[in-house]
Amino acid sequence: MDGLTIQEAAATTGWSPRMLRYIERAGLLELGRSPAGYRLYGPEQLQRLRTLRQLLARMNFGLAELGFALRLRRDPELRAAVNRWLDAAPERPAHVAPDDWLRWEQQKHQALIAAAHTTEMEIA
Amino acid sequence: MDGLTIQEAAATTGWSPRMLRYIERAGLLELGRSPAGYRLYGPEQLQRLRTLRQLLARMNFGLAELGFALRLRRDPELRAAVNRWLDAAPERPAHVAPDDWLRWEQQKHQALIAAAHTTEMEIA
DNA sequence: CGCACCTTGACAAAGTTTTGGTAACGTTGC
DNA sequence: GCAACGTTACCAAAACTTTGTCAAGGTGCG
Numbered sequence: 001m002d003g004l005t006i007q008e009a010a011a012t013t014g015w016s017p018r019m020l021r022y023i024e025r026a027g028l029l030e031l032g033r034s035p036a037g038y039r040l041y042g043p044e045q046l047q048r049l050r051t052l053r054q055l056l057a058r059m060n061f062g063l064a065e066l067g068f069a070l071r072l073r074r075d076p077e078l079r080a081a082v083n084r085w086l087d088a089a090p091e092r093p094a095h096v097a098p099d100d101w102l103r104w105e106q107q108k109h110q111a112l113i114a115a116a117h118t119t120e121m122e123i124a
Numbered sequence: 125m126d127g128l129t130i131q132e133a134a135a136t137t138g139w140s141p142r143m144l145r146y147i148e149r150a151g152l153l154e155l156g157r158s159p160a161g162y163r164l165y166g167p168e169q170l171q172r173l174r175t176l177r178q179l180l181a182r183m184n185f186g187l188a189e190l191g192f193a194l195r196l197r198r199d200p201e202l203r204a205a206v207n208r209w210l211d212a213a214p215e216r217p218a219h220v221a222p223d224d225w226l227r228w229e230q231q232k233h234q235a236l237i238a239a240a241h242t243t244e245m246e247i248a
Numbered sequence: 249c250g251c252a253c254c255t256t257g258a259c260a261a262a263g264t265t266t267t268g269g270t271a272a273c274g275t276t277g278c
Numbered sequence: 279g280c281a282a283c284g285t286t287a288c289c290a291a292a293a294c295t296t297t298g299t300c301a302a303g304g305t306g307c308g
Contacts, residue, residue, distance in 0.1 A: 005254070018297060021256095036305050038254055048212060055209055059202050061192065064295075068189040069196065069206050078183050082193050085179055088172060129284070142268060145286095160275055162284055188265075 003032060003040030013049040020049070026067045028052070127156060127164030137173040144173070150191045152176070 010017045023029050024039070029048060032040040041049075056062060072079050134141045147153050148163070153172060156164040165173075180186060196203050 007253075016297075017254095018299085022296075034254090034305090036254075037256095038305080044212075048209070051209060055205055059205055061195075062296090065189070065192040066206065066209070068185065068192055070210055071185075072193065073210060081179055081183055082190065085172070085175060085190070086194055086197060088168075131283070140267075141284095143266085146266075158275095158284090160284075161286095162275080186266090 003034075003042045004046070006039050006041070009039075009041035009046060009049070013046055014053060015049060023049070023052070023063065026063055027070060028063065028066060127166045128170070130163050130165070133163075133165035133170060133173070137170055138177060139173060147173070147176070147187065150187055151194060152187065152190060 004012070006017045006020055009015075010020055013020075015023070020039070020041075024031055029045060029052075031045060032042065034040055052066075056066070072082065128136070130141045130144055133139075134144055137144075139147070144163070144165075148155055153169060153176075155169060156166065158164055176190075180190070196206065
């Protein structure tokens with residue numbers, strides 16, 4: 001049998017089995033199937049899964065966003081529409097502070113940020 | 125004064141004032157400001173806002189995704205990383221059913237879908 | 249056969265985003 | 279000066295996503 005089962009793949013990639021199914025469903029990974037329908041994870045898929053974790057962690061975005069990127073590259077009409085809109089976009093590059101991009105609204109963590117700030121001051 | 129105020133802009137675009145501020149914060153729209161700091165919506169911005177609604181409605185995605193698209197086009201490093209990952213992607217185009225893309229998990233609406241189904245049958 | 253694994257589908261807890269509201273304070277115009 | 283609007287900041291309801299878990303049933307292998 002050519003490939004690991006989902007549980008083994010989970011063990012070596014750090015994703016949970018649930019997430020592995022989710023990722024497949026998101027269209028981000030294609031898998032072979034055994035005759036009985038078992039997902040088969042080959043070396044290539046395992047590599048991709050590991051890379052995926054780093055990518056998401058380091059560039060700070062999620063599966064949803066990556067899924068949209070994939071959708072963009074696959075659907076020319078969508079790409080065209082999005083580009084058409086963005087082309088009439090802000091001239092000034094990066095008028096938004098870098099961190100604003102990470103998650104638009106820091107609002108979400110007001111309290112936490114305040115707390116972190118306190119901590120920082122204590123650390124400093 | 126060159127441009128509508130936020131409330132007027134809301135009235136002619138169909139967005140709520142709250143959302144207009146949100147959109148600006150998301151980096152999707154740049155606005156002029158009056159000396160006192162009031163947002164000024166010119167014809168161009170109004171047009172963009174209207175287009176935006178159609179775009180989101182018709183292509184079925186949200187501000188977050190559009191924001192990511194913008195982030196992609198502005199941040200070459202991000203774009204490179206994403207492309208590198210996607211390039212080793214599924215050969216078969218569109219193996220996912222079209223509707224699967226809209227929102228990956230229909231799961232969310234199980235009950236609603238069931239209800240809708242019932243309705244459909246009654247309609248039919 | 250029996251045990252441990254797989255499949256899909258559903259439900260739901262947890263976490264985020266989206267959207268609205270409200271408070272405190274400045275501006276515009278009559 | 280007052281009414282009607284603007285600003286930001288914060289809280290919170292609603293909606294959605296992410297992730298876990300469980301049930302019902304199929305597969306693999308000793």
